[in-house]
Amino acid sequence: MRLRYTLKGIQATEALGNCLSRVLEPGSVILLSGDLGAGKTSLTKAIAFGLGIEKKEVTSPSFAIIHEHLHGHLPLIHADLYRLGLHADITETGLEDYIDAKNVIIIEWAEYLKEPLLETSIKIELDFIDEQNREAHLSGKTEIWNGRFLQLDACMKTPCK
Secondary structure (H helix, E strand, O other): OEEEEEEEOHHHHHHHHHHHHHHOOOOOEEEEEEOOOOOHHHHHHHHHHHOOOOHHHOOOOOOOOEEEEOOOOOOEEEEEOHHHOOOEOHHHOOHHHHOOOOOEEEEEOHHHEOOOOOOOOEEEEEEEOOOOEEEEEEEEOOHHHHHHHHHHHHHHOOOOO
């Protein structure tokens, strides 16, 4: 199943993050991709906030590769593969240690992964429209995401998210 949203400003990105946080479960993996400044970290902050983590605690882990946020409703593992470049191998980062049925994992620059991570992951591509607006393309390959995408879409259509 695929979804597409035009995100008009940071408020729309925050609404998407909030709605995503409502459909995530332990073991969820989100693969984020898009150009520099497309809003990957902003979306991650919004998801984290929906999970009960303060936005100010979420920063891009470009230099550390992985940041742990363990005090929300669900533990969040936030990874950034930018510094690793093309064909990144998660076994070299320690990220595979977090892939379990307990954590929510968000990976920025997921297009750099050497191999697709999981069939159960959701892929989100953020594209520039202009300075303030982005387009988000979401896809999930398994039955797991079909029901969650319906819930997500209903949330995105609700005036107060």
